[in-house]
Amino acid sequence: MAVTRPVPGRLARWAGAAPVPVHVAVGHGGDPVLAQLRADRRVEVVATPRHATVLVVAGHVPEAARTALHATHDQVRAPRATVVVGVEGTMVGIPHAVSVPRTGLVDGLVAVQHDLLAGDRDDPSIGPDDNPVAWQGVGPHGQGGEGMMGGVPWGRPMAMPPVEGRDGLALDRLALRLGPFLAGLPPLLVVDVGLQGDVVEEVAVEPVPADEPPGSMGTDGEDRPSVVITELVALAELLALVGLAGMAVRVARLATGPVTPGDVAGLRRRLDRPLGLRTATDGVGRLDLSGRAGDITARWRAWLDRAAAAAAGDRVPPTGTLDLDALAHELLGMELGAALLSLASLRPQLAAATALPAVAA
Amino acid sequence: MIEVAGAAHPVVGALVVVAVLALGAMAVAVTESVVTAHVAGSPLGSAWSRPWRRAALVLARPQPVTERPDTLLWVLAPAAYVGMAALGLTVLPLGTVWAVADVRTGIVVLGSAEVLAMVAVFLHGWAPNSPLPLVAGYRFVAAGLSFLLLSIFVLIAAALPAESMSFGRIVASQEDGAWNVLRQPLGLPLFLVVALAVSLHGPLDVADAGELAGGTTAEVSGPARLAWGFARRAMLTTYAVATAVVFLAGPAGPLLPGWAWLAVKSLAVVVVLVWIGQRTARVPVERFVRVAWTVLLPLSFLHLAIAGVVTLA
Amino acid sequence: MAQSMLGAFLAVATATVVAATAVAGVALWRRPVDPTAVAWSATLPWLGGHEPETHAWNRFHARYYPMTLVLLAFEMEMMFMYPWAVVFAELGTKALVEMAVFLALLSLGVVYLWREGGLAWQ
Numbered sequence: 001m002a003v004t005r006p007v008p009g010r011l012a013r014w015a016g017a018a019p020v021p022v023h024v025a026v027g028h029g030g031d032p033v034l035a036q037l038r039a040d041r042r043v044e045v046v047a048t049p050r051h052a053t054v055l056v057v058a059g060h061v062p063e064a065a066r067t068a069l070h071a072t073h074d075q076v077r078a079p080r081a082t083v084v085v086g087v088e089g090t091m092v093g094i095p096h097a098v099s100v101p102r103t104g105l106v107d108g109l110v111a112v113q114h115d116l117l118a119g120d121r122d123d124p125s126i127g128p129d130d131n132p133v134a135w136q137g138v139g140p141h142g143q144g145g146e147g148m149m150g151g152v153p154w155g156r157p158m159a160m161p162p163v164e165g166r167d168g169l170a171l172d173r174l175a176l177r178l179g180p181f182l183a184g185l186p187p188l189l190v191v192d193v194g195l196q197g198d199v200v201e202e203v204a205v206e207p208v209p210a211d212e213p214p215g216s217m218g219t220d221g222e223d224r225p226s227v228v229i230t231e232l233v234a235l236a237e238l239l240a241l242v243g244l245a246g247m248a249v250r251v252a253r254l255a256t257g258p259v260t261p262g263d264v265a266g267l268r269r270r271l272d273r274p275l276g277l278r279t280a281t282d283g284v285g286r287l288d289l290s291g292r293a294g295d296i297t298a299r300w301r302a303w304l305d306r307a308a309a310a311a312a313g314d315r316v317p318p319t320g321t322l323d324l325d326a327l328a329h330e331l332l333g334m335e336l337g338a339a340l341l342s343l344a345s346l347r348p349q350l351a352a353a354t355a356l357p358a359v360a361a
Numbered sequence: 362m363i364e365v366a367g368a369a370h371p372v373v374g375a376l377v378v379v380a381v382l383a384l385g386a387m388a389v390a391v392t393e394s395v396v397t398a399h400v401a402g403s404p405l406g407s408a409w410s411r412p413w414r415r416a417a418l419v420l421a422r423p424q425p426v427t428e429r430p431d432t433l434l435w436v437l438a439p440a441a442y443v444g445m446a447a448l449g450l451t452v453l454p455l456g457t458v459w460a461v462a463d464v465r466t467g468i469v470v471l472g473s474a475e476v477l478a479m480v481a482v483f484l485h486g487w488a489p490n491s492p493l494p495l496v497a498g499y500r501f502v503a504a505g506l507s508f509l510l511l512s513i514f515v516l517i518a519a520a521l522p523a524e525s526m527s528f529g530r531i532v533a534s535q536e537d538g539a540w541n542v543l544r545q546p547l548g549l550p551l552f553l554v555v556a557l558a559v560s561l562h563g564p565l566d567v568a569d570a571g572e573l574a575g576g577t578t579a580e581v582s583g584p585a586r587l588a589w590g591f592a593r594r595a596m597l598t599t600y601a602v603a604t605a606v607v608f609l610a611g612p613a614g615p616l617l618p619g620w621a622w623l624a625v626k627s628l629a630v631v632v633v634l635v636w637i638g639q640r641t642a643r644v645p646v647e648r649f650v651r652v653a654w655t656v657l658l659p660l661s662f663l664h665l666a667i668a669g670v671v672t673l674a
Numbered sequence: 675m676a677q678s679m680l681g682a683f684l685a686v687a688t689a690t691v692v693a694a695t696a697v698a699g700v701a702l703w704r705r706p707v708d709p710t711a712v713a714w715s716a717t718l719p720w721l722g723g724h725e726p727e728t729h730a731w732n733r734f735h736a737r738y739y740p741m742t743l744v745l746l747a748f749e750m751e752m753m754f755m756y757p758w759a760v761v762f763a764e765l766g767t768k769a770l771v772e773m774a775v776f777l778a779l780l781s782l783g784v785v786y787l788w789r790e791g792g793l794a795w796q
Contacts (some may be wrong), residue, residue: 014417021418024405041403044415047575048720050582053418068723074715076424077582117421127715131428149739160368172732176492182722183574197735198496199795241571242642243563246400253402279564335647335795336496340572371681371688378689379696424705426712427719436701444694451686461689462682469756470686491719492730503738513752520759541768579720588701595693650738651793654784662777669770672763 003045012117012150020109022196022209023052024248025072026187028210028354030059033085033102033235038252039234040106045240047183053113055082057092057103062211065180065188066093070126070183079122081112086117096123101108173201174346180208184241186350187342198336205324205331207354228259230319231303234347238300241344242280247271264308272301285342287330289322296345319348362456368506374461378447380666385598386410386591388628400639416587424583427489435488439585442481442592449474449599454529457612457619467528468516471603475512475559478596479505481563482568485589486577497576500646501568504558507653508565509519509539512555514661515548518668519607535610542608544671551657556600556634558649561593563638567646569593601630740792744783751780 021044024034037043037056046052055076061069069092073082082089082097085105089097100108115121174195180188186209194202232255239248247270254263271277281296310316327346331339343350390412398408425435452467454460454574464470479502486498515612519541520526535541544551558565569576581589605626607609612619706712719726736742755773762769787793 011417011421014414015421018414018418019411038461041407047571048579050720051575051578051586053422065723071715071718071725072723075714075718075720077425079423079715125713127713129715132712148734156534172734173728174492174732175727175732176721177724179722179724184572185722190722195492195496197737198500199735199737221791239642243566243571244400244639244642246639247399249401251404260459279641279644283648284645332741335500335645337500337570337572338647340644344572371685372692374685375689375692379693382693383793424701424703426706426717428714433704436705439701440694440698443697446689447693448686448690451689456739463748464682464687466756470791472752489719489732490730492721493719495730495734498735499736502736503741505694506738506742509745509787510748513755517755517759520756521762524760524763526756526760557790574720574722584703585701585705588697592697592701649794651788654741654793655788658784659781662781666770666774669762669773673766673770 015219016114016117020054020106020113021046021052022054022056022109023049023072023181023183024056024074025056025061025069027057027059027061027065031229031351032185032256033058033105035229035233035236035252035255036102036105038240038249039224039256041340042106045183050077052076053080053116054109055080056109057094057097058080059085059187060087060091062208064187064211065208068180068208070094072232073123074125074127078125079116079119079349081116081121081123083109083112091301094123096125172196182340185340186235186347186354188354189343189350191340191343193336193339200331200334200336200339202337203328203331205328205350207324207350212356227316228307229255230348230351231307231310232259233304234344235300237347238281238296238341238344239277241341242277244277247277259301259307259311261305261312264304264311268301268304271304281345285334285345287327287346289326289330289341298339299345319352322346322349322353323352325326373541374451375447375622377455378412378461379451380593381602382443382446385601385627385631386594388507388600389594389597389631389635390416390590392631393638395598396635396639400482402564403592416590419582419590420584420588422583425489425581425585426579426599427491428579429547432489434484435585438481438485438488439588439592442478442589443528443595445474445478446592446599446628447480448477450602452528453602453606453610454532454598455602455620455623459619460529463529464527466526467531468513468520469527471528472513472516474599475509475555478559479509480578481592485581486568489580491580493573493575493579494577497568497570497573497579501577503650504565504567504646505651508555508558508657510663511551511653511657512559514658514665515555516549516607517546518665521672522639522669528603532606532611540608540610542654545608545662545664545668549604550662552600552604552607553630553634553637554599554657556604556630557637560597560600562634563598564644565649566638566643567649569641573575597631597634598627601627601634605632737795738793740787740790744787744792747780747783751776 022037023046024037026034038045049055049072055073073094082094084092084097084099086102088099089095097107098112114223131304163199176193176195177189178193179185189207190206192204193200232251236248236251239251278297283295285296306316331342394408394411398405422535449471451461452464452470482501483498486494519531522538523530540585554586557563561568569578573641605623609626612623614622719730756771758773
């Protein structure tokens with residue numbers, strides 16, 4: 001039965017042969033799935049749910065992130081579908097989600113996209129159809145009448161508390177709650193930022209509280225991802241963020257198979273050039289955390305070191321923990337993009353931090 | 362000697378411009394797909410048809426809606442961006458004796474297209490009324506105001522030996538003397554920086570950045586997204602043609618007809634630009650602004666001085 | 675065929691408008707007539723799963739504001755540069771020296787901007 005207006009025939013035929021654009025909501029232990037999706041030519045991992053036809057839930061999403069997951073679900077434009085990997089949809093509070101085993105994941109995605117184009121499928125939204133708060137904006141777009149002031153559009157104030165800027169001007173502060181499913185951010189991390197212009201002037205980094213002890217969760221009952229996968233997935237995500245899509249696919253493909261130290265050395269040769277990845281990372285995101293200072297370049301070089309050591313069979317020490325308050329302090333004053341890249345460059349450490357069970361305050 | 366004349370009829374000219382932009386955008390999309398597949402180490406076989414399949418899917422998806430967007434500006438942004446790509450293309454000689462518009466002030470027209478394109482990109486970030494595109498729009502303006510001067514200095518340097526601001530005369534002066542890529546060697550790399558930045562490609566794509574969830578495109582889906590993707594590639598086409606005209610003597614060459622030479626040279630520029638884009642990561646906007654003002658701008662002064670001395674020699 | 679100046683700019687305008695209109699058509703195709711018919715939860719700005727706390731449009735603190743002022747100085751200078759470029763070969767060394775002095779003066783503005791930290795974000 002057709003639930004939506006189907007797409008015209010010839011367009012649908014071409015579109016049906018397109019790689020499936022997926023937005024991946026990464027939970028605990030979702031890295032292997034993420035690598036698998038990025039490596040496969042029949043799938044395209046996109047930067048925002050707006051560009052996706054299918055939302056993929058990879059790994060375990062704790063109770064505390066359900067609301068955010070449902071919001072992400074709704075922000076994929078209809079006709080939409082959600083695919084959960086290795087668990088049932090009810091486990092993440094999306095009963096209509098398609099459950100697919102990891103081995104048949106990509107085939108499942110292709111089939112789901114086919115149904116969407118044929119008009120045979122459209123998942124209903126989970127959130128409310130109407131804003132619970134009434135429109136109180138001033139002006140046609142809620143821009144607030146004169147000088148962008150006044151009005152409370154959707155109960156949401158204009159960003160206008162007077163803040164003394166560098167030159168004594170009263171300028172607005174934009175308050176954003178980023179994550180936990182923003183592409184490229186470490187999984188299950190929420191970042192509260194206060195922005196003035198595009199500079200971070202207030203920030204708090206908090207993991208979504210875990211609701212099960214780490215180690216028991218994974219996908220299809222697998223063990224927690226190996227060091228190689230953790231580090232290479234972090235690298236692939238960083239590459240995707242800075243626009244090196246081809247290299248991201250290459251690294252993800254490496255992460256899905258057995259890796260030799262030679263592979264890692266080859267990767268290093270490709271990336272560690274002044275006009276390669278380093279253009280985006282040299283001198284960016286300088287952080288001084290628990291005695292280890294360095295920029296993003298230093299951190300992705302360390303990933304390669306660890307991946308090479310693990311591939312050679314050496315023992316690799318655990319990533320260690322991070323003082324999130326100290327991290328937040330270091331992010332102050334950065335441009336928003338640089339701050340987000342810095343967080344992405346701490347993916348292995350932050351993933352380890354968010355996987356810890358919540359400690360009672 | 363090349364004598365550029367204008368089009369027979371404005372409508373014919375318009376159709377030619379639309380056709381060139383469409384073909385160019387397709388060529389850019391295919392080049393991107395092939396180069397990306399090559400860098401990824403994927404088989405190249407399906408890379409040729411991948412852009413068409415992706416475009417069909419994007420077209421089949423629904424249009425974007427946000428809470429309270431400025432819909433008019435949202436539709437106008439890609440339209441204006443393509444309009445500026447078209448505006449720039451009209452004054453470039455597309456064949457040995459033929460430009461859509463024989464305008465004596467060609468470099469001024471291209472310069473104004475560039476400025477207005479910047480407005481279009483900003484509006485694309487502003488219109489959805491969403492924080493991440495908004496930040497992306499504002500940061501693009503910073504980058505835009507930094508590369509603007511470079512392009513004007515490069516174009517003015519090219520006008521010195523031609524003794525004219527017309528692109529036709531710039532081609533003719535290269536035919537009489539040497540190609541500008543040789544007698545004005547700093548110009549080509551400077552102009553490639555401008556081409557990448559104005560068309561939101563590769564290391565200078567600060568507006569549609571991945572770390573901001575796709576920047577100005579973060580809320581865009583469906584045909585509107587296809588329109589924006591087309592607009593970026595159309596702009597790259599215009600700047601690739603401009604690069605070929607200003608530095609590689611555009612349609613000039615033996616045996617082949619002028620348009621064929623221009624197509625070959627422009628395609629070569631596209632391949633170089635796309636290749637840079639898949640090799641070099643996105644430059645942080647703050648650094649780009651600093652480098653543009655403290656390194657590239659003095660270089661463009663030097664470039665102008667060299668061009669001046671060579672012209673008088 | 676010779677083209678009058680008016681004819682040339684008519685061609686420029688026609689091509690611009692035709693190309694822009696075609697793309698506007700694509701951007702409008704199948705656009706929902708009533709955007710409020712789309713479920714509210716689907717229209718929230720994308721931030722990774724949370725609602726924004728403030729309206730996006732704001733009095734934005736553009737950190738590059740001092741740079742824009744220096745740019746204005748250069749833009750005015752361009753006005754003189756276009757005609758200068760056309761007569762440059764005719765006037766010779768004199769034109770070269772004059773423009774060098776002019777640019778040197780403007781460069782002082784850039785040096786000042788850089789020294790004052792006008793190119794840094796914070």
